[in-house]
Structures are given as C-alpha cells and as structure tokens.
Amino acid sequence: MSRPSILDPLFRSLHSIKGVGPQLSALLTRFFGAPEGQEAIALDLLMHMPTGVVDRRRMEGIAGAVHNNIATLKLHIDRHQPPPRGRPNVPHRVFAHDETGEIQLVYFRAQGGWVEKLLPVGETRYVSGTIGFFNGEKQITHPDYVVEADKFEDMPLVEPVYPLTHGLSSRALIKLTRQVLDTLPQLPEWMPAERVAEFGWPTFHDAMFGSHVPDTPDDAQLWSKNRMRLAYDEYLAGQLALLIVRSQLVAPRGIARTFTGDITAAVTAALPYTLTEGQRLAVGDILHDLAAPERMSRLVQGDVGAGKTVVALMAMAAVAESGAQSAMMAPTELLAAQHYRSLAPICVKAGLGIELLTGKMPAGDRRAALERLRTGESHIAVGTHALFQSGVEFHNLGLTVVDEQHRFGVHQRLALSEKGSHADLLVMTATPIPRTLVLTHFGDMAVSILREKPRGRQPIDTAVTSISEYARVVQRLKARIDEGAQAFWVCPLVEESETLEVVAAEDRFAELKKVFGDQVVLIHGRMSAAAKQDAMDRFQRNEAKILVATTVIEVGVDVPNATIMIIEHAERFGLAQLHQLRGRVGRGSQRSACLLLYKEPLSETAQARLDTIKRTEDGFEIAEKDLELRGQGDVLGTRQSGMPGYHLAVPDVHRHLLEWAHEDARSALTLNPGLTGPDGEALRILLYLFRKDLAIPLLRAG
Template identity: 80%
Template structure:
C-alpha cells in the first residue's frame, strides 16, 4: 500500500503553508535535520515537542501580582513618557492602573510610535508578562502580549515553550504549530483496546492538541496522558519495525547444522586458559541457534575483555565442522588485524585455515586468498567490509560475525550483501547496553551476555585527582616508567580550541616531551592510518613508554604491558567512554591504575560520572547509570548513525512504556504478519507517521 492519503496534510512541504517563506523553510529543514535532499514537512513541526509551558492564567489585580510571577492584567492606560530627545538609552515608560493599584510598562529602544498605538491613553488593554520592581514600583518590561479587550481569546493563557534555533522565534513557531494542528486529520486507532483502556489515553489527534495547545499546564506535563500516549506510539512504531525486520531476517531459512565436536575440542585444548561459565553458556546458546533450521540473529554483549573473540572462534569452529565457512567483519583495518592476530595462532594449532583480507592489500597477496575462499580450503576470513565486495566469492559462507555493532544499525543489518544475507549472523559489541536500549535497537535479535572477566585479569585501581596535582602526577609517572611500566595519556582534543579552555593532545605532548624526551609519542584521529599503525607498533613493542592520544585508542587496542591510563579533563568524557578507555589497561599480569584528572569547577553530573567510574568496573552497571545521567541517544554514541533518537518519548519518564510497546508490537505482528485489514492499515499509518515506512515493502514478501 502506498501512504494513506489521509496523511497528506502532514506530509506537505512547509513552504505550502501560509506565512512560511523560502528562508524560514530552509532554516526549519536544517533545524529538523530532514533527510538529504528533502524539505521539512508539516509533520516535523507536529513532532517537535514543547520543553515546558508558560502559565499566564494567573489573572489578578496589580496589588496581588508578585515579583517574578507571570501574570495577565486588565490595565487602564493613563499616560506615556517617551525618552528625552537624543537619549535613546532611556526607556519609554507607560503608566497604568486598575482598581487595586498602579504600575508601569517599560519598553527599551521603542522607536516609530508603535507603543502609543498599542497602548492608547484612556483605553483598556490586557497585558501579560513577568512582574519586576524598579525603585519600589511594580513594572513589566517588554510585556509578552498586549491585546484589546474584545480580542482576549487570542491571548494564549497556557503557552508551550519550544526548543529554538538561531533565527527562529518562539512566536513564529507557535503560530505555525497552531496552523498545522488545525489541519490534523482523523486517524484510525492503532493501539490495542486493552492497552488504551488500561491507561485511559486520548486519541492521537487529541493528544497532539493537548500537548501543543494545552488549556491548563498539567495537560502538557511529560507524565500527562497525552504525552504518555505519544511516547508509547513512538515506541510502538520502533518495536513494530524491529518485528518486521526480524521476520525478514529469520524468514530467510537457515540451515540446520550438525557438529562432530572434533574441531571445537581441538580449539579448546589449544586455549591457554579455561572458559568462564558465561562463555560456555554463550557458546551453548549459539550452537542451539546454529542447529535449528531458523536463521541465527544474535547479539553477543560482553564488557571490555570479557572474551567475546573466543566465543566467536568457537562458533566459527562449529561452523567448520558442518562444512561451512565463516567471515568476521570489523569496522576498521586496525581492529581487523588485531582480531586476526588473536585468532591466527589458535586456528593454526587447531588446523583451521584463517586469513586476513583488507581493502588495502596488494593484488598479489589477494589472489591466493580469493582462490582459497572460492575453493573452500580457507575456513575463516577476517577483514573489514571488503569481505563483502564483489570479486570475493565464498564456496559456502555459513556464518557472519560482525564486531562493534553499535556502528551497525538495523539498516546495515538489512543491507548486508547477498553473500552475508542468508548466513547466520552473530554481532559482538563491547559496549554494555542497558536492557531498555537492547529492546529499542536490537529487539530483532536474541541476546547473549558475558558478565565476568576471564581469569587472571587484575582489577584496576581508579583514582580521581584535580589537575592542580599535575607535578605530583608527573613525579609518580616518572618512577613507574623507570620501573618498566607503559602508560596512556588521553586528552579530549587534538589541537587547541579557541572556545574551550581545555588542554589539547598536542600541547600535552609538548609538555611531556620536556620531561620524558623521546619516550613519548602522539597519536590522534587526523593522522594517516599508516602513521597511526606505526606509532601503535612502537608502543606495543615497548620502544615508546608513554602514548599521548585522543580517543582513537578507545576501541580494541591491545597492549598487555600498558598498565597506566591517565585521562585528562575526565569531566568532558561520557561514562561509557571513560569505561572503554579504562579497559585499555589491566590486560596483562601486573596491577593497573587509571587516573582521572579533572579541572574545577565540576558540575553535579560530572561529579556523579567520576564517582560512578571510581566505584565500579561493571560495565552494565555503568551503562544503566549513564542512561540515567545522559539520556539514551548518547549512550551508544550514535546521535547520528541512523539510530532511533526519540522525539516524543523521554526515556527517563517513559521507559516503562517500552515493555508494553514491545509486547503489543509482538502480538499484533504475530496475529497479522502482513498488516492487512483495518487493524493492519492502522498500524501501517503509524509506521508512516514515524517515518518507519522503510519496513513496509518487506511486508509484502511475507
């Protein structure tokens, strides 16, 4: 079905609305981040939620209007006192009264006589604004509204306040919103009757009207029925999309695999350590998936250093027993080569052919690899997305393992090329994701979690210090490096910024060179891949003792001898980031330390972040806390990577609704997988409203 025509008023371009010129339309298109090449539409305005309300409903006499209150008064205008000639900085004052007292209205730089026109002497006007005092007299400076008595109805007594951007006035946005609210079509109800009556929610249209044109302040609260309903709608659209995606992924029938146990037991015997209980359980879950005839779609979550790579290796070994190949895809060449370094010796010992394939490889090296993949002689290929380019043919690819999932959203899962689309899929992430977010972003996948760290991992001592202690830190660092330790020193920026009072990596590098000379090296994101690789190499071979870095070292850098992590301006980093950075040490046999240096003054949130990191090493606990402190879009570091950032739902307040939406979406989809009939069409309308219609073409296939 194409988009229902009832929705047309919401999908028209803003330029077609009276009073919106090309300039305002372009500004709004930028502000709402419309998809490439598209303009902002009426729906964008509707989905732009107020951040609060101004309550002007307090209508009192002057005598009862108190300092700092927003009031609406009916005033009698007595006289004007314009500024003396040539003194434009003196305000224009208007004297007024009612039965209870007197007051002044104050206007700065009021040229052109408009104040006299708006407030004619001898007449009455409704005036709304905030009361302040000047020389003991009550006054309102620049009232928000001045209206004639018979036009009182046009004065909004409860006025929503919207987040704005440079060049967009609150008046213009409010006016536009009201125009669009008036054209809101009647829509079919998509919420199941049981949920609707349980919560006693209004219809979608009435909910939108309550939020954008409230009659009392309570109607617009985040926990009011109207906003609750809209948050649930947004969750429901997301959950339904994931159900559809999941059915598409799983409907591609998998192959029921059988295992001999021969290769997996060889791999186990070559491992230098025993598996943790968590690893064993994850391996068992994956084997069950592979043995079933449905296609596997599983997320493997494990904290930094929880041993995900070994679990993936066991899955790939099981796949090899059933006669099929596996591909392991990492986001960067650095990470791909690191996985390869870990896997290669284990594969060699177990007699598994394992190769590394990246985009930068010379043709002569590629040729034998491509031949081996095509003949099936090579069982495991590790690489970047180059694995899925044309020209790479597998004899029988059975399993795709994708590392560092959160850069790899639902769209990417759907877009895995034909080579990878019908294979079983295992996705690994080192970002512990709180349950709410797992439902939101990976509701289409099963989840395995590795909680404990492998044996022999040392706890990391974490301390929090002010940058004022710099001399002491340097002394201590000197001693430790002389004893043979290696250290990371992380800064938030590459180079000095005019706007932020923050020490950059380049400045810090220059400072540290004065003390440590050639033992220090610098690495940051603007360097070429080769230069980064070379610097990392010098650090891993212990040629360089101290590595000054920006956050490029966050994911997957493995230098077991590095046992000290110093994070400067720790207050500028998110919790997940601090946790990931700290996880770069504590990988070898010696005790490791992490030092968080902050600069005063600290905000409450920053203080809470540093306390959390100091108090626990459990990534899942940290992720839950991070969600409380920051809101969901940042936890995955994906405000911009096609993740559903919410516009109507505020996770802190509405999180409990996600479970309802998840269950309702599951039930609705199970009952009506092709979304036909009136109920199905109502749900399709919902998907269009929340721009999830990418999922609709997948339905027909079902």
Template identity: 75%
Template sequence: MLAASGRPCEFGLKENRLVSRPESLSQLFRSLHSIKGVGDKLAALLARFFGAPEGQEAIALDILMHMPSGVVDRRRQVGIAEAYLNQIVTLRLHIDRHQPPPKGKPHIPHRVFAHDETGDVQLVFFRAQGGWVERALPEGEERFVSGQIGFFNGEKQITHPDYIVEPDKFETLPLVEPVYPLTNGLSSKALSKLVRQVVETIPPLPEWAGEHILQERKWPTFAHAMKSVHLPASPEEAELWAPARMRLAYDEYFAGQLTLQLIRSTMVADRGIARTFTGEITERVRQALPFSLTEGQQKAVDEIRADLQSPNRMSRLLQGDVGAGKTVVALMAMAAMAESGAQSSLMAPTEILAAQHFKTLKPLCDLVGLGCELLTGKMGAAERRTKLAGIASGQTTIVVGTHALFQSGVEFHNLGLTVVDEQHRFGVHQRLALSDKGKHTDLLVMTATPIPRTLVLTHFGDMEVSILREKPRGRQPIDTAVLSIGDYDRVIARLRARLAEGAQAFWVCPLVEESEHLDVVAAEDRFAELQKVFGDQVALVHGRMSAAAKQEVMQRFSANELKLLVATTVIEVGVDVPNASIMIIEHAERFGLAQLHQLRGRVGRGTQRSACLLLYKDPLSETARARLDTIKSTEDGFEIAERDLELRGQGDVLGTRQSGMPGYRLAVPDVHRHLLDFAHDDAKDLLSRNPGLSGPEGEAARTCLYLFRKDLAIPLIRAG
C-alpha cells in the same frame, strides 16, 4: 523511503503487490511551504531546523512531532498589588502615558506607565522604534498585558511583555502556552501559529493501540493526545506523565518495536540453514586455549550453537563488558561454522581493531588448521588478489577486516556467518545489508558497550541477546583515582617511578573541540610536554595519522619498545597491550561514562595490578562530578551504562546522535521507559496473530508506521 515532500511513494512487495501511503495522511505529509504564512525564507529555515533530506522541505508532520519543552501558565489574572516578583501574570491595565527615550539616547528604554484599581506598573521596551509601542498601547485605553513581573527602583515593571491584546480579543491570548525549542530566526509566535494550523488538520485515524488498551490505561486517541500536548487547556494536560504524552510515547515505541519485529521476521523466516557439527574443530580450539571458558562464555557458545543448528537464521547480539572474552566466543562460533563446511567473516569498525582481532585469532587458527586472513582497504594489489582468491576458493575459512569485506569484488565461496564487532555503530539498515552478502548468512554482533535493557529493546529488539558478565579468570581489578590537573607535577613524578620499574602507560587527551585538528593539537601539546621528561620513550597516536603510521606506533608500544603512549580516543576500542598497567585520562570531565569505562578497560589485561587516573580541570559541573564518582566507585559496565542513561539520555549512550540511529522525539526514556515493554509485547502479539498486517487492524498498524517514518518496514510485511 517516503519522500519528505509529501509525495506518496510505492513499494514492490511479494506477489508484486503495491502499497502506498494512505491518502488520509496527505495533509500531514504536505510541505510546510504550502501552509498560509510560510514564505520561502521560513520554509528554508524549517527544512534546516527539522533536518529535511537534501533538496526536500519540512512537512506538517515535523511540526506535530516537535514536542514542547515546557508550558507557560498565564492563567494568574490578579490586580497589580497581588503580582509578585518573577511571577508570570496577566493584567487588565489602563494606559496612562508614554515616556520615550530622549533623542540620541537609544540605550534608554521606552517606558509606558499604567494602572489598575490596585496599583501602578511600568511596561518597559528597549530599542522600540517605529512607533509600534504607541500603537499597541494607546493612552487612555485598556489592554490585557501578560509577562513576568520585575522590580526596578522599587517600582513593579514588565520588560517586553509577551502579549498585549485588546479587551474584545482576549480569547486570542493563550493562557496556557507551550514553550518549544527554537532556532535562530524562528520566533515562538511563528511556530505556535503553525502548530495550531497543523493540529487542526489531523485526520480521523484508525486505532492501532486497541480500544481495550485505551480504556485500561485511560489514554486518549492519537489526535486528541496531540491536541492536549500542543494546545493544552491546563499545564497538567501537557506534563510528560499525563495520559496524552504517555499515549504518544507508547505510539513512538510501538512503531519502533513493530519495525524491529518485521526486520527480525524477514531475517530469520525460512532463510536459514540448519547446520550440523562434528565437534572436532571446536574441541581443538578449546584445547588450544591457554585458559578454560568462563560460565558466561560457555552459555553464550551453547546459545549460538543452538541458533546455528536451527533452520532459522541467527540474529544475535553478544554483549560483554570490556575484556569479558567476546572474541573467543566468536572464534568458537566460527570454528563450529567451519565444521559445517562454511566460511565466517569478522568485521571491525577500524583497521586497528581488525588487526587486533587478527593477531588474537591467527595463532589459534594456525594451531587448529583453520585458514585465517586479514583483509583491509590499504593492501597492495598483488597481496589483495592472492587473498581474494583464497576467499573465493574456500581455502580461507575465516576472514577478518573492516567494512571493506562487504564491498563488491569480495566473493566468498560459502559465507555462513558474519560477526560484527562494535554493533552500536551499525544501524538497522546495515544489519539487513550485511546479511545479504551471504544468501543464508547467520549474524552475530558483539559490543563492548554494556547496553541498558531499555536500549537493547529499542535498537536491537530484532535480535536475541547473550550477555557475558564475568571477567576472564586472572583479570586484575583496576585502582581508579580522581585528581585535579593542578597535581600534574606529582603525577609526572609518580609516572616516572612506575615506568622505571618496567610499567607501560597510556595518556589520553580528549577531543577539545569538534574540530579534529584541534584534537590533534591538544594531544601534540601534551606529547611535547611529556617528551621533555621521557624523551624517546614516549610516542603519539591520533586519528589523523595514516593507518600504517598508527599501526607502527601501536606495534612498538605492544613490543615494549615505548613506555608511554599519548593518544586521542583512537585507542578507545579494542587495543590490547597486556603489559600496559597505567591509564591516565586528561580532562576526564569531558568524556562520557561509556567512553571512560572503555578507556579504563585498556589496562588490567596483564598479571600486574593496574591503575587508572582521571585528571579533571575545575570547576566541575554536577553531571561531570557524578560521572567521575560513578567510574571511581564501580567497574561493572552494566551498572555504569544504566547510570549513563540516567545522566545523558539514550541518544548519547549509544552514540546515536552521531550515527544516525533513532533518537526519540515524543518519548523521554527516563519517564516513559516502562512503556517500552508494553510496546514490545504488543508488537510481538500483533505480528504473531496477523503477520501480513491485513484487515482493519493491519491498516491501523501501517498507519502508525507511516506516521513515525518507519517506511523501511513496510516492504518487509510478509504476504498472508
């Protein structure tokens, strides 16, 4: 990767060619510390603020990519008489007199009385010490003052004006001023000054968008767009839908799409194996299934088979709503792989989920004669040795586990297919690393988080996509109700009656704070309360328990030895207890839509009608109410995902804020979503026309990749 310190770093490419970052970009990759006025303290603050890697400093590019959140318009230059409450105005004032606070009463403000030919105004300063107010506003002189008009005791006033400038320095007052997100210790004045210095050093850049695109869409160049956004002449220039911001959003999407296309070409190009199948094992699996495949499942199986038969490497995303039957599709793929003489691995994000998959797959594998083993990090040494020997000899055809599958020491006889569950937790780098375990491994990734099309393009543009929309036959609809926690006693009475009839229930408590410890306390408090009512019929499971302890509780619940399971969100993904028909989610207003949908999907898996109860605590914010209404009104995960995107923005929907996957700095998906399609098509066209990104066109595209920190893609550019 590029050093954030701004030093170019070199990469070995095919044919030992070396590329380094273009020299023309060095100004933008220099440390902010090297800019006049940035001392050690500010440099350290900026490094933290912009998230520079450990031991490195923020660079000029960080400032450039830090977009304003709004604009203050100071162009309203009127007389005091026409300055109205809460307006931001710029006034030319004659300073009459000062009224400092009485000695020993620092809480009383320093007032400055001023006038123009239309009226009077007071300028108010709290805790103004050191005589700077007197120096800035000398009695008898004129000054331009800009700020927001307020009223106090019937008098117009401006409290702490934003700008005070002498008449001959009027041009230094920014009449249109971008407002930036700040951090404690960083003033908007200091940041604006830095922005101005950096914008002026943008070098001439080759045009990657293509002249015809700029003309057609009436977009400025990259440098001009940056200037319009950071130093706008009018508020309209900096709007999210203005040509400048559209251009920059497109550039960010284009860099991302180009990266994904390069990864795709690396993964699939001449490195796959064209598999041949006998159809025997898959037919035995089909016969062994207690149900027939849905149309969607059959279509996904056919798409996967076609991928496996092609000489290119498969890289496919299987999206299926909660309970849509992705595991069966994966089993059909792994059975086909076994027919071709190769092994498969299924990797899950947690041991609970790995065990769950194993429990589903093992009986079917035994019936059809496939060796299937579970490998986790918690196994004893002897058991682990035996399992590793089976994997290395090829006796084990299907291996299920966590990321421990990809640690050194696990040697496959002939790994042909890697299946990854809950893909959104794995970024682009992990996809590349996973596929390298087997030399020509095909990759199938599954997610139960329905992902809106925008985000599929953004994060998985390097993958083909199969979607399972229908629920398997026999799945019961889930009745969803929303209730205030004030109805707790009624809820308990109803729950007691249902459990007495033989039902089982989940009771989920949220992460109340960031601290895992408090999360446990919240669940433990509720558990203690419920224990008073349900005694030893209730148990608790949370993230701080050992895997073995969690497993034991889950097994007892699955075996119907427990009636009520109090849990934190550890049960969000993949827990399968068909007899559980009631889901109670406490503090439902604290959960995201995708999480609520996932949790609700833990019930409705058996034959009886299921219910989900969302308990909230007043007062509800508008967003929280919208979330709860959405969950109540639909079970369609794709509809829920689109709504989630509208309510929360793309970084949260995939949990990317936590997982380090790319959020956007310049593009705002709600406004710029349509540009993603353009960027996707343009990146695809460019690589089909010029796969080696050579010549001036290729140099321009590489420049774009460097500017958006997509350096990981540079070594993937294929020679020629």
C-alpha cells in the same frame, strides 16, 4: 505501496504554508535536519515538542502579582512618559492601575509612537508578562502580550515553550504549529482496543492538540496522558519496523547445523586458559541456536576484557565442523588486525584456515586469500566491512560475527546477510546495553551476557584529579615508566571537530616529548593507516612507553604490559566511553591504574559521571547510570552510532512503555504478518507517520 493520502497534509513542504517565505523555509529545513535536498515538512513541526509551558493563568490583580512570576492583569491605562529628547537610553514608561494597585509598563528604545497606539490612554487592556521591581514600584518590562478587552481569548493562558534556533521566534513557531494542527486529520486507531481501554489515553489527534495547545500546564507534561500516548506511538512504530526487518533476517531460512565436536575440541586444547562459566554458557547458547532451523541472531554482551573473542572463535569452529565458513567483521582495520593476531596462533594449532582481509594488503596476497575463501580452503575471514564488498566470494558463508554492533546500521545488517543467504548472525558488544536499549536498537535479539572477567585480570585503581596537577602527574608517570610500566594518554575530541582533535593530541604529544623524548608515540584519526600501525607496533613491542591517542584506541586495543591509563578532560567523555577506555588496561598480571584528569568547573552531571566510574567497574551498573544521566542523549557515544533518535519519547520518563509497545508490535505482526485490511492499514499509517516506512516493502515477502 505509496503513502496513504490521508497523510498528505502532514507531508507537504512548510514552504506551502501561509507566512513561510524562502528564508524561514530554509531556516526550518536546517533546524529540523531535513535529509539532503529535501525541505522541512508540516509533520516536522508536530514532532517538535514543547519543553515546558508558560502559565499566564494567574490573574490576582496588581496587589497579588509576585516578583519574578508571570501575571496577567486587566489594566486601565493612565498616562505615558516618553524619554526626554536626545536620551534614547531612558525607557518609555506607561502608568496603569487596576482596583488593587498601580504598575508601570516599561519599553526600551520605543521610537515611532507605536507604544501610544498599543496602549491608548483611558482604555482597558489585558497585559501579561514577568513582574519586576524598580525603586519599590511594580513593573513589567516589555510585556509578552497586550490585547484589547474584547479579544482576551486571543491570549494563550497556557503557552508552550519550544526549543528555538537563531532567527526563529517563539511566536512564529507557535503560529505555524497552530496552522499545521488545523490540518491534522483524524487517523484510524492503531493501538489495540484493550490498550486504549486500559490506559484511557486520548487519540493521536487529541494527544497532539493537548501537547501543543494545552489547557493547563499539566496537559503538556512528559507524564501527561497526551505525551504518554505519543511516546507509546513512537515506540510502537520503532518496534514494528525492527521486527519487520528482523523477520526478514531471521525468517526460518536458516540451516540446522550438525557438529562433530573435533574442531571445537582442538580449539579448546589450543587455548592457553580454560573458559569461564559465562563463556561456556554463551557457547552453549550459540550451539543451540546454530542447531535450530531458524537463523541465529544473538547478541553477546560482555564487559571489556570478558573474553567475547574466544566465544566467537568457538562459534566459528563449530560452523567449520558443519562444513561452512565464518566472517568476522570489526569496525576498524586496527581492530581487525588485532583480532587476527590473537586468533591466528590458535587457529593454526587447531587446523582452521584463517585470512585477514584489509584494504592495505599487497594485491598478490589479497588475491591468494580471496581464492582460499572462494574454494573453501580457509574457514574464517577477518576484516572490516570491506569483507562484504562485491569482490569477496565465500564458498559457503554460514556465520557472520560483528564486533561492536552499534557502529553498524540496519542497512549494513541487511547487506551482511545477503552474502550468506542463510548465514547466522552473532554480534559482540563491549558496551553493556540495558534491556530497554537492546529492545530499541536490536529489536528482539537473543542476548548472552558474560559477567565475569577472565582469571588473572587485576582490578583497576581509579583516581580523579584536576588538570592543574599536571606537573605532579608527569612526575609520577616518569617514576612508573622508569620502573618499566607503559601508559596510554587519551585526549578528547575537542568540540567533536576533526581538526581541533588533532591539535589537542598533538599539543599533549609535544609537551610529553619534552620530558620523555622518543618514548612517546602518537595516534589520531587523521594519520595514515600505516603511520598508525607503526606507532601501535612500537608501543606493543614496548619500544615506546607512552601512547598519546584520541579515542581511536577506545575499542579493543590489547597491550597487556600497559598498566596506566590517563584520560585528559575526562569530563567531556560519556560514561560508556570512560568505561571502555579504562578497560584497555588491567589486561596483564600487574595492578593497573586509571587517572581521570578534569578541568574545572565541573557540571553536576560530569561530577556524577566521574564518581560512578571511580566507584564501580561493573559495566552494567555503569550503563544503567549512563542512561539515567544522559536521558535522551544517546548512550553509545556520538550521534552517528545509529541509535534511534526519539522526538516524542523521552527514555527517562517513558521507558516502561517500550515493553508494552514491543508486545503489541509482536502480536500485531503475528496476527497479521502482511499488515493487510483496516487494522493493517492503520499500522502502515503509523509507520509512515514516524518515517519507518522503509520497512514496508519488506512486508510483501512476509
């Protein structure tokens, strides 16, 4: 199905709009982040929301105009005082009055006589701008607007303020947005009638107008009816798309599995500890899903160190009992190797065949491993996304386990499930994701939460110190290392640039080497996999005492003897990241410490983040706080994490609308799975508007 023609005016290139030349078009294409090789379109302008308004409605005369506030005045122009010859730094002053008082209008570097033309002596003009004082006299420097008395309605009394970029003026953006608004069609209503009645919201068309051309400042506020309506629409489109994709993944093409219980019993016996209550419940949830005829799609959330890997192992053992294989996918080779190392001894004891597949394996070993998976001799494959490349064949793939899901987008998820046409999906994340984000990111996934940490885990003492105390920190560290401790020292990505990131870590590495010599090793993203593994091995064998790293180690590195975590420039990290990093220690039986080093001055948000981390180890509390502090920023680390970026919805303000949008999307698809007829057409238009039309081809199969 092609895009409904009613939307054509919104999908035309900005280039085709009057007044947009090649230069402005290129600037806007960059500014709106249009996909490679495409130009920005009219719709981009509408989705670019004002962040505030300038209120020019104060018209209380010169006497009532307040310093530093914006006033709009009806002035009689009295005289001009141009700067003396040869003194270009003296401003051009225009003297004017109304019945309440006098004011000066000030222009710097106003050559060429245009000010005299703009403000002719003896005439009346409406002037709007910020009131200042100079030598006790009121003045407006470079007024924002000067209009003739009979053209007063041309001056916007409530003017939207947009985020801008270098080379793009507010005036130009407002003008373009107006032009696009004039072509905005009246679209069919996609919102259920009872919602429209319940909320009393305007139509999409009127909400767009009210947000971009507000009559009062309240019309453009985030909690106005206009913005609520638009946020709901954006959430509805997102939920609809997720549910369509999900119905493809979880359509009742699953297999109702039956279990004998012997392999899971063998695994339980081989475990060096007993499962926690949370782990037992999660395993119960999973077995229940596997036994049902629908495909499983479950998210296991557990804080760092809550024992998610063991839950996954129990699931994989149960699938092996039903005669099928499992694939466990980790985001990095380092992590895949670690999962393999922790699982292999237990699998061997329990009689489960397990393979590690990485890009760096010798060809012969790889061929043999692939053969064992193809014949079904091995039950479990552990690796990175390379597991799903074309050369890998499974005898009968029944379960895909994905670690750290938020690194994988919807497309990869579809690819995963293609390998096993009926494979169940289990996702593990150490990022405790608040309910709202589970909805936005995963649609309807069922969730199991592991709240408690395995027994024997020690609490972590967290302290916050300024980097100016560096010498003292190194001294303390030396004393602890002499007692046998091991430490992580994490450096941030400086300005999120690969090249600088290395410098930060390498500089710190060089500094620490002066004190600790060969006891320090370094890992960063630019090193070869072999060099990384080598450094990691030395640290794990306790030959090296300090591991200097960039955030490569954020996820899943397990060195029980390491009890000290030092995070440099902690103010640059997000809460979720700090929490993840801290969770790398406290894995053994000794007490652990985490030291957050910050550089002054701290912003309020950074201060609040560091206070939160210091106060609590509860990942869920941290995630909620993160959502609150970052607001629209994305909670799961850098932008690439695949979190949906919202244009109109601001999670802080509109979060409550998500549940409604979710319910409405669900009932729409239940009543009309193929989105046919006029109601379906309206929802398809919504999907195109919010560029979620990738989901539309999947409907046909529905």
